[in-house]
Amino acid sequence: MAGDGPGGRPAVPGVRDGRLGLEAPGLMRFFNTTGPVVAADHYCIPPLTRLDLDELLRLVRDKRYFVLHAPRQTGKTSALLALRDRLNADGYRCVYVNVEVAQTAREDVGQAMRAVLGRLASGARMTLGDEFMEGVYRDLAARYVPHEVLLEALARWAEADPKPLVLLIDEIDMLIGDSLLSVLRQLRTGYHQRPHGFPQSVVLCGVRDVRDYRIHSGSANAVIAGGSAFNVKAESLRLGDFSRDEVLALVGQHTAETGQAFTAEALETTWSRTLGQPWLVNALAYDACFRDKRGRDRSRPVDAGAVLASQERLILRRETHLGYLADTLREDRVQRVVEPLLSRAETRTFTGRDLEYVRDLGLVARDRPIRVANAIYAEVVSRELSALAPRADWS
Ligand SMILES: Nc1ncnc2c1ncn2[C@@H]1O[C@H](COP(=O)(O)OP(=O)(O)O)[C@@H](O)[C@H]1O
Ligand SMILES: [Mg+2]
Known part of the structure; x- marks a missing residue:
């Protein structure tokens, strides 16, 4: 890719690996959550x-x-x-x-x-x-x-x-x-x-x-x-999601450029909650390292608790992508597939076409067993379904 440095790392002038505090503010890269990645501005896996x-x-x-x-x-x-x-x-x-x-x-x-x-x-x-x-x-x-x-x-x-x-x-x-x-x-x-x-x-x-x-x-x-x-x-x-190695490489760019470590547990949590869904990985890491006040202290390693706290904030803020997925639950065909998956109901009433549709949305994994694609989507879906469910006790 044009603009790549040796080893596929983006060549970014002025940003030196691992030298804490040396980045000039205008040259600091970050985790991108809005639109396509630009190697000079964002941590990224060469597309x-x-x-x-x-x-x-x-x-x-x-x-x-x-x-x-x-x-x-x-x-x-x-x-x-x-x-x-x-x-x-x-x-x-x-x-x-x-x-x-x-x-x-x-x-x-x-x-x-x-x-x-x-x-x-x-x-x-x-x-x-x-x-x-x-x-x-x-x-x-x-x-x-x-x-x-x-x-x-x-x-x-x-x-x-x-x-x-x-x-x-x-x-x-x-x-x-x-x-x-x-x-x-x-x-x-x-x-x-x-x-x-x-x-x-x-x-x-x-x-x-x-x-x-x-x-x-x-x-x-x-x-x-x-x-x-x-x-x-x-x-x-x-195009699939990131592999585990790609998730580690992406977060590793932040560590290399700012000196801020992620604990082994934090890396594992980032992987296990997202299963490499590219936007989710960036959104979690951005929240943990750039929005969270304590996370902005580069001398503090990011731990698993910070990653889980970021997940909760992303869900509560209904950040664009998550809000969009939650909105798809208003469609009957989406509910027909995901509701029994989450409630582990025995009877499933969805058609092959319904399943194909939710897979195209990315909500459900493409392979078997049929399941919601990752833990964060599952959390968003179950909260949205309970919000949408009719309440017998409301009179
Ligand atoms: N090569 C990449 N490296 C790191 N993150 C990426 C990469 N490609 C996509 N992303 C993440 O996915 C988000 C969406 O990227 P985009 O190219 O706009 O996807 P799409 O066109 O499929 O919606 C980005 O904002 C970023 O969070
Ligand atoms: Mg696009």
Whole structure:
């Protein structure tokens, strides 16, 4: 990854390993809990080491279109941004685009396409200094119907430069109904023109695998399977949680840069409560070392009690990600799966589809036995369920 120092450690000017008190305030790194990681500002595991990079590079070289998916707050965007930089260093023209803004266009395909084109134009300008899309997309949007304007714009953009074009499309599954269908179908239609007349490779990134999308088309008044709208997909790659070694390495960066130790028990607690869920690991460690007043004293080692106290504060504050997960319990299908898991009820009434959905949310582990993904999620879920439960004694 660009900017990495020897041994995969981010090269951060002015921050020296283990020299207590030497960090200049402006250069201090911290545990990031808001959005993608930036190696110069945040402790981080080099994002590309979390993916099967050889496989990814092979798929791009082989002109494949593929899916990268994982629950929220796993590191998808961090990984895509690092991949973009790597591909640009390797001689591709690679642009990252987040299409979330098109969600509010709902099934107004014209508005959604303009938003997607606008994001592409902006990404190309900012990353590559490439103004081609910016120069043509409004005119194309006036001349082509929404159902083909993306196809036409991508074809012209690919043709404009012999360097192979690669698109990383993030938050693809935020698009709704006909808008999502139209993006998938336009990509599929242009596919055979690649690499000279269409992007060489496209990565679709979101929470779910495209194959599992059930897209409600307002225009057809029917549910259409993602796999049929986008049958050119070669592979689906998943991003997992941190391994135990990665959790230790992440916390170890803080110890190396500030001199503040975590006791062996505190490290074990951080691992066992989170099982490596990337946001949770950062949120716990951030609270313990940066928010907690005593924890800010770098001469005090962080112990297991401090980590558990941080966990309690995170849950009580309903920090964004935890609040989002708690809110999903208002959906019947989520309750149907997790309620019997926590109450250890004998009878389970959920369907395979319900289970697949909560796994995509990250609430339930992907492997067997079926269980809530980690101890902190389990705690959040059980408190939320008791808050939601009807009270017979309230009159
Ligand atoms: N490589 C990494 N090293 C350390 N923490 C990470 C890394 N990638 C992600 N995280 C943690 O996960 C959070 C979400 O990262 P992001 O890339 O925005 O994930 P996603 O796109 O899957 O929601 C970050 O704020 C950080 O807490
Ligand atoms: Mg993201």
